[in-house]
Amino acid sequence: MTDQISLLHDSDVTAQNDFVYDVVEPQDDGSNDSSMESNPQNRVLRRTRSLNAPSPVQTFGPCGRIMKNSAMVMTIQDPASQMLTWYKPPLTVLVIKKVRDSSVLPPFVQMVTWLIEEKRMVVFVEASVLEDPALARDPRFQGVRDRLQTFRDGTDELQDRIDFIICLGGDGTLLYASLLFQQSVPPVMAFHLGSLGFLTPFEFDNFQEQVTTVLEGHAALTLRSRLRCVIVRKNEEGQPTEPPTNLLVLNEVVVDRGPSPYLSNIDLFIDGKHVTSVQGDGLIVSTPTGSTAYAVAAGASMIHPSVPAIMITPICPHSLSFRPIVVPAGVELKIKANSNARSTAYVSFDGRNQQELRVGDSLKVTTSIYPVPSICAADQITDWFDSLAECLHWNVRKRQKHLDELSDLAHSSSNDTLDSFDRDS
Incomplete structure (x- = not known):
């Protein structure tokens, strides 16, 4: 167990290889002196400084243990340790604005002007933005x-x-x-200027102060996992017909019946084992971030984005017992049209790039090593529950009245009847 929980030292700052930013925690108070290390009885066990919390204990009782293979040992993300810092000051910023919404144009102009003139940053925008006639008149x-x-x-x-x-x-x-970054993604700061705003925690009113705080490296991160989706196309003889399609999605990949009037008939495999056949309108495979999108509308639960998991949700299944399930993030799912299906299936990625999935084709889905580092306005827990309450009205209802407010019932005796209440009224 000594290799599972280590002492907290100032130099024990580690970073995951896939990210361009570091992960830090509060500084050590210096209480770990040499006497503690020499005497295990006095040793103070604390959380290690890493992207993940300490691995679970690998020994179980006198005899049981997990094989010493790091790939087989589950690690648990520690959301409180995910703080953004910069190796060097950021110089280039990509500003993405909502399309076909004139109300976003003034904040957009204000933002890019401030970044260029005040922060001296190199600002990238999509070329189509410069072709907007409304901006040309500004x-x-x-x-x-x-x-x-x-x-x-x-x-x-x-x-x-x-x-x-x-x-x-x-x-x-x-x-x-x-979608623009199909590998490592730079930190993303999202301002709420749209319709729902579940993933956009920042208000635009005091954007200068908020952006400056982030550029100085004072911000919490939510690492939103993505799904790596690979379509392998084969003919009836099992020979590949074209190079595989490889996409990363943030919300979900959806396999449905498309324009066909027939039920979809889809085979689902997990780590090569056939789990079930899906008969209904289709199947949603989502990340925890996507659990509050299409999946929750189809009856799934809501999962915090820091939970390492994949959610599988049927769409209008032809079975009352087919309920949504959650599987570990490390598994590989394979989805293919059943050989006896009456029609082909269709697959879409975050609502885009719809493609036909014919018999013989297969879709492989697993968790990508490249998450989206979403910057928090407060912290990982506060932002998520605020979004649940404000955007989805989760558990919003009228408060039950206190007994003192129910004067007619509180002061009534056990002999009161409905007739007596009617006479009094």
Whole structure:
């Protein structure tokens, strides 16, 4: 057990290889002196400084233990330890705004102007933004227009050019940012200027103070896991017909019956084992972030985004006992159309890129090593429960009245009857 829980030292700061930012915790108080280390009886056990909490104990009783294989040992994320810091000051920022919404244009102009003139940052925007006629008529935007860097989705590569992302709009802007970065994602700061705002915790009113705080490295992170989805297409002889399609999604991948009038008939495998066949309108495979989107509308539970899990939710199943399930994040799911299905299936990724899934084709889904680092307005727990209450009205109801307020009932005797109440009224 000595290799599972270690003392907290100032130099024990570790980072996960897939991220470009570090993870830190509060500083040690210096109470771990040499006498404690020499005497195990006096040793103070504390949480290690890492992205994950200490691994669970690997020994069970006098004889049982887990094999010494780190890939087989579950690690539990510690949300409280996920704090953003910068290896060097960020210089380039990508600003994504909600499309087809004129109300976002003034905040957008205000944001990019401030970033360029006050923060001296290199600002990237989508090329189509500069083609907006409404922006062309804005005199303040004309002053910074020529200083903006542009890109086109699907043409220009952003992977190693962006240090920081700012989203102005609704949840769709964060989903779009996830789509743009199919590997490591820069930290994302999302401002609520859209319809729902479940994933956008920041208000725009005092954006200067909030952005400055983040740029100085004072912010909590929620690491929103993504799903790695691979479509393998094969003909009836089992030979590949085209290169695999590889996509990362933040919310969910949906397999449904598309335009067909027939029930979908889909086989579901987990780690190579056939689990069940799905007969109904389809199947939702979602991340914890996506559990509060399409999945919850289909009857699934809501899962905090820091929980390492994959949710499987049937859509209108043809069975009353087919309930949503949660499986470990490390498993690999394989979904394919049943050979006896009356029609093909269709698959979409975060509501985009719908493709046909024919007999012989298969969809493989597992948790990606590249999450979306979403910056918190307060912290991981507060932001999530605030979103549940404000956006989904979770457990919102009228308060039960106190007994003192029910004067007619509180002061009535046991001999009172309905007739006596009627006479009094």
